[in-house]
Amino acid sequence: MLSIAIAVFASFVAFNLTGRVAAARSRRAAACWLAGSALSMGTGIWAMHFIGMLALKLAIPVFYDLGPTVLSLLIAIGVSAYSLHILNLPSGRKPQLLVAGAVMAGGIVAMHYVGMSALALNPAVTYDSWLVFTSILIAAAASTGALSINRRVRGARAASGLPLRLLGALVMGLSIAGMHYTGMAAAHIPAGAVCITENGVLNAWWLAWAVGGIAFLLLATSFHLSVVDSYLAARSGQHTLELEKVNNDLERKAAELMHANSQLRQEIQERIRSEEKVAYLAYHDTLTSLPNRRMLSSHLLRAMNQAQRHGRMLALLLIDLDRFKTVNDTMGHEAGDQLLQEVATRIRHCLRESDIIARLGGDEFVVLLEDVDAPATVAVVAEKILAVARWPFVIGEQEFYVTASIGVSLFPRDGHNEQSLLRCADVAMYKAKDDGKNAFRFYCNELNEHVIEKLTLETYLRTAIERREISMHYQPKVGLPGGRIVGVEALMRWTHPKLGTVPPTRFIPLAEETRLIHQLGRWAIEESCRQAVAWREQGFGDLNVAVNLSVSQFSDEGLHRDIAAILIETGMDPTRLELEITESMFMDRFEESLKTIVRLKEAGVRIAVDDFGTGFSSLSTLKNLPIDTLKIDGAFVRGLPSDTKDAGITRAIVAMAKTLNVTVVAEAVETEAQRDFLQAASCDQVQGYYYSKPVPAAQLSAMLAAAPAPVPASLA
Template sequence: MNAVPQPPPSPDEVPLAIAPVADPLQSLTVLLVEDDPVIRASLALPLAKRVGAVIEAGNGEEGLARFREHRPHVVITDLVMPGLDGLALTRAIKAESPATPVVIATGHSEADALIAAIEIGVDRYVLKPVQVDCLLGVLGPLAYTAALESRQKLAAQVFAASSEAILIADADLTVVDANDAFTRISGYERSEVLGLHVLDLDGAIEGEAFLEALWRTVRDTGHWRGELWSRRKSGELYPEWRSVDVVRDADGRISNYVVAWTDISERKEAEARIQYLAHYDALTDLPNRVLFSDRFEQALIHARRAGETVGVLFTDLDRFKLVNDSLGHKVGDQVLQEASRRLLSCVRAEDTVSRLGGDEFVILLPALRTPQDAGRVAEKVVAALARPFRHKGDDLSISASVGIACFPNDGELADTLLTHADLAMYRAKSVGRNNFQFFSPELESGALSRLSLEHDMRQGLERGEFELLYQPQVDNPTGRLLGVEALIRWHHPERGLLLPRDFIPLAEESGFIVPLSLWVLAEAARQVSVWSGTGLPPVRVSINLCAAQLKQPDFAANFARILAEAGVSGEYFELEFTEQVLMQDGERNLLVLSDLKKLGVGITLDDFGVGYSNLNVLRRLPVDTLKIDRSLVSEVTENKDDAVIVDAIISMAQRMDLKVVAEGVETADQAGFFRDRACQEIQGHFFSKPLAAADLPGYLNSLPGVLAQVAG
């Protein structure tokens, strides 16, 4: 008998949590197996307009192959076909995929075969000649069922694969299912919880009142969302984000509860770490500026009420930059960590040691009786940081400079006290480091003076207040001019003539040294060009530079541009750097110096012979000249030790084919000392004081035969 098409189930009959499927035929893939090509075409064309896809096969063998290849949702097959007929094809398909619907197309005379097909598991049949509308009526329910099964399968896969723990309970809150994530998060196996009451498994530690309110909200509103602490099977507590939802049947009654949650331990740890880093230094674990400021304000509030003194110690490590530059930031970090531990050992439990950044630390001392109490702590700090730091068996000497300011004598506000302690710290550095100093009002006026001087310095460069003087460097036996050293002077409109010692340290501290040095280089290049244009033979100019210029990434390129604009060659310039500058970031300096050498520029190692001399600098870096420090020159004829050191420097330089210049030669005895040791090049007041650029030609004319010697 012919099957009567069945309408799709109503939405009320849809299984739990599966939404009604719209136009299910559009997603259906149909395999049409028919040996008659005319019949096959008459069915395939109209079907293709209604269903998602039609796959055609001309016999049973081809149909089975197409089935295995495409896995269609529905198979429509003729019953009688040569070779593998419809029954055999159905039997093979059902053996591989029992759930795949098979529709048989048959005639009235094939009743016995039809009965056999039903026994095999054929889902529907249609009579020949097949009407497309009838066939679509048969396919409709099959398509709807296939879509629901597909969605149910997807839902099951999502349930199983979800990273959230999911419990499904019935209307009585009895657990009917649990996924793998539930086992992983809670520690309970699925078999352990089936049939148990949800509340028996709820490890929330917020208490019965909280849980009662939670489930009351679920019953009243249909859902609940929130964060709570729960307990695993092992007893371990962990934070979770939980959601509870109800599922209702067609009559609106609760049929199921879905409880899902996520372990948010990692997120909580990340939040805690972020919160920690907002108040503590990541390297030393000391309070940072934010937490220090809060504690400072609290200490001042208490001190105002109790009439107490609050001390603040601004501490800066001496020579720390040298450690960073020579041994690397990793060693520098280790020194900072050890310094932190030593600082903590110097204070009370109620005190605060904070790292503001770099090598700057601030110590807060609340509830002091007198400012002298802060001084006693500073003594301990200086002593603790003066002890050598060990690194790979070697001692690193790093001291500290400490500035002290106290409430209420040195200020009422936290910012004021911190500024005053900072000023006192700079005072400690200026008097020799490795000591502590109390704030005094004179320091504040000095700071204002420095700010004013810095402002004047920037304005002075724009107004043309700076000038270069040139001190001759001469051949010792003959007095022949070999070159000059450019020396900067500042004609301050109010303070008069200022020497480099009056403003260069401030320029370096403020960063103004970079534009100021570029001006020096440009002015010297311009002057060389002017001298050359007046008929004076080109004069070699030495210019003393510091670390800031060498660290500029485009320093060599800028100097090349300056030379090109002035129209002069780099061979008429000698750039002087101290040994300490060249030791910093040696690999990078080697590249910069190599670029300068390509311009023809000479490199001088200035102030050689004092402090720690690293001979490796002479071997690795392209140094042309050693300039003996003036402190050795001034005592060379009176101090035997200085004479021995100078002799050694000259001998070493000659063996390394380096030129030697003695600076600061003031007397005939000093000039004779260096003449006897074949140190031909000297400079100092014995031959000439620094000259204005316009005076250099006259100086040359005053030396008999000098111009002829220079020209030759």
Template sequence: MSEPTPHAETMESNAGRRWLLRVLDPGVLFPGLAVLTLTAVWLITFNLVDREYRTADRRLAALVSDMAQTYEAQAVRALREIDTTLKLVRYSLDARPPQEVLDELSRRDMLPPTLLFEVRISDAEGHGIASTHDLYSTRKTSRITEQSGLVVELEGEAATGADQSLVFSRRLAEEAQVSGTVSVIVNPAYFVSGYDMNTMGVQGVLALVGDGGISLVRRTGENVHTGEATEYERLLSDSSLVGEPAGLSVSEWDGLERYLVARALFEFPIAIVVGLSRAEQMAATNATRRAYYWRALLVSLISIAVLTLLGRLSRKLRLIQAKALEERLEHARRAEHLAFHDTLTGLPNRAHFSHLLTHGMQHAGRYDKRLALLFLDLDRFKAINDSLGHDAGDELLKEVSQRLIRSVRKSDRVARLGGDEFVVLLPEIEAADQINRVAEKILAAVSAPFLLAGQEFHITVSIGVAQYPSDGEDEQTLMKHADVAMYHAKEEGKNNAQFYSEELKSGSLERLTLEQSLRRALERKEFLLYYQSKVDMATGRIIGMEALLRWQHPELDLLLPHQFIPLAEENGLIVPIGRWVIYTACQQNVAWQQAGLPALSMAVNVSARQFLDDSLLRDIKGALATTGMSPQLLEVEITEGAMMVDMPRAVSVLQQLRKIGVRIAIDDFGTGFSALSRLQAFPLDTIKIDGSFIHDLPGSSADRSLADAIIDLGRCLGLTVVAEGVESAEQVDYLRRHSCDQVQGYYMHEPQPACDAVHAIQKNLISEP
């Protein structure tokens, strides 16, 4: 076979060159490039849109499944509490009247709160014979004719559910003195109060469905419905299994297509239903799709214009091509960086961190590792922003980000979520000590002084810690729990780190509503003081009054201290409330003296948090100075436990109160754990025997021994002994025989408003020999 001749090789080379020149001809090259560019833009656009839709579908399906698990747990917990109450009442009935049994259980706090629940006992005909609420003769409970388990039914006729109630009933035991049923009655809306408009929108569904084919309660947006007919079996058969993403189905209630999970509660004849409207939830995705199309169209027009211009400038084709390619690459790199990094600090942003956290959890789950998420929020950052301006605030954020990077390992990731919120991801954590060391380094680094605008400033940070998988197995849960722990760190005084625990979960809706009302109660002047007298055992004279706080709630009527004081302690409102109590009590004492009544001592209670607050001494001095009350007439009552929190500080505060001339009483004595040696260190004037030791006097030998011991202790220490909670003549006689100095309780006078307390004082003065 002959080899190719040089002439043949030349011809092949020329043909290839001609083909290349033809392809590079502007009339062929640029239209071809235009077609390829437009095709690429629209293929990428369609792919992005498709991916957005598929991602949104998966996210929503998983979200509904997670919400269903959460709602199922909440519903089961509430139903178990209700069923436990039914069983408790059922087996507590004895020879006593049913109402007496209910009253006793209520006093012992063994029944659910009456603000939300009614516990009712009905006879065999369904007529109520005992209840934690008022009984109405026309209101009947359905009869349970067979010995069955828990029965759930709706009571009332209103279709909207506004006047209907959910009734949970069990038949009374055969050995009970009465036959009939015990029921727990609650507003159906209680079971859908967790509906979150921000998450579920106005077309979501949160419902309980009975196995009888009736919707017990359904909430969609702001609307609550009850008593709707429902195909129970079909609803369950169309739903996904536990742990699987929710499926799409058309709701029989309103015909909307939803991601829906319906799950039967195996312990109860009830199923929970959770659903999100696909149309509503996909609105943002649709907007993103339109944005992609508009961008694609804009890019297409720009591409055509650019390619047309390049065609006219064919002599500069290669230069323009190279420049355009470089510009596109640079734009892509910059766009990618801006999309996943914070423009101010250069740290990964929320979107990028979400990817990092998800990847970290997947890696930890695959290799059975643990990771920790630290949620950071700067303390008092707003004050610096407001005082120095946003430029100084930005400089501070930049410096904080650098200090955070220097405080962690190279394998750890720091990100900024926005504002003054940062997060730190610690992968492959072996023990909690590792987390503590990192948190301590961060606290120390941030607390070091900053130089801003030529001045030195100090700032601190509060840290919340959540761990995977113990505190959450998905990104949303882990972030939420770390955020909850961070807010707990804020509540604990800031500049500290707190680990998440189940106890940190938010309270019930009732507690949240009460807290919101409590924040406005002081400015709305809803607090008032009741006064209870203290009687001298030797003379029978009223020698002092104790100021007792009450809250005249606009909706819940008069609330006693135990119903709101713990909440005020937690959120710090107890300090301004306590300040108001001290001032008002002193003012009332002076007013009584000006009205001609004798100078009586006035006792006020000081909570643990108020006692340790730096402003307590200033508040007491201010109240005495403003009202003109003699310090010797004011008696501050502090519990045993409050004084033991920080004993050196407590001794110092009490000594300063003694210098002012204020008397000091230790309240609820006997319920704490203070030793006699510690008690002697406190400058006290009075000890008050807790009412729990007085209640069974003189019948209980144990209570007699404790009361006698406290009276003897007070006598040995030279203190005035006051017995609280005295309710009978027998108790008064016993305390008089054993030399108790003073008594206080309902037997002498119940707590009264100021106007009624005046009459009690005047009556006591008239009755003196």
């Protein structure tokens, strides 16, 4: 039983050590573990044989020859080493397993019978051949099976491969024991045999216990090393798992960090783009993508510093589009935006790469020209800009035209900072507009004086109504042939305490430009209606009151509502209010003008065409307009009756008015001959200095009270 236990224990230790061969990380470590496995198994097999010999009971003392004993040990170790080596080859094919099993079985058998030969008896030991053969088969089958089991668990972890290792060790131990005791059963020791060994004799009991003790120590040490190594391997495996887990966590966190870094990069890039966009919007116009006022200031400051350093000159061109408001009102703001974008593109093509074009807002552009040699160079650029601005614009399949007015200021002649240069350019630009537009002007001191005067006049005009400096004067309209006053034309007059009498030719255009004309125009209509109602209440009858409309007033979509409100507020008879417009006012925007006239007619007021004959209206245009009065321009009346052309035109206008069934009024009548000619031509009404200049309401009231048929002013 001890021999079987040693065989099983030796096999388990050997198989356990063999498992370390597969797990070894170097060839040297694998060779060491393989040598330890072979030494454990070979020694265990050899020890099992000699301990098993103690179970043999003989009547004579037994001694063993030293040579065969040592040879049997070497055979057991060598065969074990070779078999385990074959078993651990990486290919793992079935023939290798069979070869390893055969070698192991042969080694066990050889070790047994060589060890038996160390027992020299006389007569000699004989063997039963069938039992010998049976012992060989037992060794081969059991060895192959044990090695097969060992291969299945080779390199497996201790926890999972332990049951199979125990099974393999048990099979191998039993195969060794089975082969040994079958071989012993095959041996026949003759009766009366004696031991004849003399040299190198080993006592059986001493040899058995020595072998057993050495084998046990060797196996115990090997097993201890195996267990310790397995423990360390398990710990290493656990640490490996932990490291793998930590590594996986690190990889996961690295992936998360990379993802976070990617998101952070995207956020940073998005923030950079946002900041770039904010910076772009802060320095560029959103509509045209041109530099705005802020960027212009930066470029202008740099350009002035360089120009001052190098003694150079630079120019600032302020460009304002003429009639842009008409495009906005007619085509809408979308069309106006497209126009501004096209204008910006055209101006850009007129400039050098180094020149700057900026949009200040609305329809104002600024061009900065650096390194200017002379004003003539600036004039060439300004002419190019004016030329491209005059080209037709096509928006929405509709073609229309605009022009530009340009003011030019030069550094350092006209100013040393941005404000002064822009102010001078603005002054020059308004001079270009005053001179008829579609032109450019350089700044000069005289222009500055004109602008200062204009700004002063505008300041005074804004408070003129509240201070009751504006008043209405009335020029009578006399009916022909009776000579009775049938109506008046209301005209504004401005008397300033410092400036004195300011003529309408000065303040009316300024009111148009500053949009004050809406306030003044509404006040004029309301005041005229109140005065007409007062005359009626004074018993002077119903007089027609004619009031001139400005271009801005006539373009106001709410004009008819304002007129209706004034009529209700003052109690004025709508048929007694006559609104005068010029030919150019309705010819520029005929469809819109026709709608406005229709709305006014629906309010009940009369419509008169002033200065008729100076415009370009045709008979087809006039016949489609619901007008009530035609006023012959004074330019034709002054030549009457001596100028045959003026006489012919006047007769034609009167005849046409009669055909259209409208009232015809001649203005600027200054002589009796003119009055007589117009009366002979069947003109309905006349007005002029022949009868009276425009006078205050009180003076006209006196004229109405004096006589129903006033005498000429020259006789008054």
